[in-house]
Amino acid sequence: MSGVFFDAVLCALILAAALAAVAGRGLFRAVVFFILYGVLVATAWLxxxxxxxxxxxxxxxxGLTGVLLLGAVARLARTGARAHDPPLAVVLTAGLAATGMTAVLGWSFLELPPPQGLQEAVAASLPDSGVENPVTAVLLNFRAWDTLLESIVLLAALIGVWSLTRDEAWGAPAGIPQHVRPGGVLSTFGRVLPPIGVLIGVYLVWAGASRAGGAFQGGTVLAAVILLAAMAGVLRPPRVTARRWRMALVAGPVVFLLAGLAGLGAGAFLTIPPVHAKPLILTIEAALTLSIAVTLALAVLGPPEDAAAAPSPDAKGEER
Amino acid sequence: MIDSATLYGLTGAVLVGLGLFGFISRRDLLRRVLAFNVIGSGTFLIFGAAGARGTEGADPVPQALIITGIVVALAATALAVGLVIAHARATGRGTLPEDDP
Incomplete structure (x- = not known):
């Protein structure tokens, strides 16, 4: 009973935060509410x-979306771009469409047939998967296709972000130049938190085989470490042309693809034979974690913008 | 008595509506990106709640798909934010031309 009460309060808070993020005044405030919304939704998943x-x-x-959006607000404020309120007719139409959509979705949810979950099917095959966490088993074994393609989608998104670079800034470090006050909060935290973050990130990947966690969660924490170190001026953001960083970007998909091709010998693409499952999955996860961390960090940092830090035109395309 | 999974499923339905409302009615592009993310997480919540209705605990297959979705949503958001900033840099505006008064 008290559990349902807690859920009801949490749902109300989620909706209030979403409303403030979507319809409240001020972009900065909207983003702050969106970050709060993320924390609340994470609690709902728990x-x-x-x-x-x-x-x-x-x-x-x-975490990462918050950093991304806050950075965007700061950059947009510099352009002085402001939006006007929409006309009443638009608000009413949008409200009508939204109400209709909610009604259809809510009704569909209530009318869903009783769940015939895949828990049993997953549990039955779990011993063959090489890991004990059913979610990790689904991600890296049973539905490896999804995860392989996702890692490639991440790369495609980063290529999209980089393609927005102006010609004169190509080859510069990713993102805007970072300025940090020496001895300030950011520069202190930028030195204290990364080692802890690395520990947590690696632990999440390792623990993901048997408990909650995995390559995505761990990779995201590591991406946050890279971002924090970059924003605090501890780590110089990598140049978009740096070969080593690019190798880190493709390591995950490449290892995954090779493992998939090796599976051809065992029957079909991406077949993971049970005897080698554990080491194979851990290898894929390690490579995937590295790629996810670097890809997400670079995507959040954004395209290079500091034309002054770019190499001279005749040196462009050369590797460092 | 309503159970928790139903509560979260219906919350997801309202979130999709809220996000859709913002996506249509707000003019600043960054706000639309934000609203789009609310639509996405509402969808995930419906999906996850539907998988958590049984007595056997949360279904791992929707969970895995949702994790994939969350990561892809971030990648798409990064690209969208990059486009919004590039648009603002080129035009000095955070809105689309047809939305300007």
Missing amino acids: RLDAIDVALAEAAIGA
Whole structure:
């Protein structure tokens, strides 16, 4: 009973935070409410017994997306771009459409047939998967296709972000130049938190085989470490042309693809034979974690913008 | 008595509506990116709650798909934010031309 009460309060808070993020005044305030929204939704996942999702939501929805959006607000403020309120007719139409959509979705949810979950099917095959965490087993073994393609989607998104670079800034470190006050909060935390973050990130990947956690959660925490170190001026953001960083970007998909091709010998692409499952999955996860961390960090840092730090035109395309 | 999974599923439905409302009615592009993310996480919540209705605990397959979705949503958001900033840099505006008064 008290559990349902807690859920009802949490749902109300989630909706209030979402409303403030979507319809409240001021972009900065909207983003702050959106970050709060991410934390609340992560709590909701905990309540739904989906701890792996909660970890991903907390690290990504509340963490990285927050950094990304706050950075965007700061950059947009510099352009002085302002939006006017929409006309009443638009608000009313949008409200009508939204109400209709909610009604259809809510009604569909209530009318869903009783769940015939895949828990039993997953549990039955779990011993062959090489890991004990069913979510990790689904991600890296049973539905490896999804995860392989996802890692490639991440790369495609980063290529999209980089393609927005102005010609004169190509080859410069990713993102805007970072300025940090020496001895300030950011520069202190930028030195204290990264070692702890690395520990947590690596632990999440390792623990993901048997408990909650995995390559995505761990990779996201590591991405946050890279971002923090970059923003605090401890780590110089990598140049978009740096070959070593590019190798880190493709390591995950490449290892995954090779493992998939090796599976051809065992029957079909991406077949993971049970005898080699554990080491194979851990290898894929390690490479995937590295790639996820670097890809997400670079995507959040954004395209290079500091034309002054770019190499001279005749040196462009050369590797460092 | 309403159970928790139903509560979260219906919350997800309202979130999709809220996000859709913002996506249509707000003019600043960054706000639309934000609203789009609310639509996405509402969808995830419906999906996850539907998988958590049984007595056997949360279904791992939707969980894995949702984790994939959350990561892809971040990648798409990074690209969208990059486009918004590039648009603002080129035009000095944070809105689309047809939305300007």
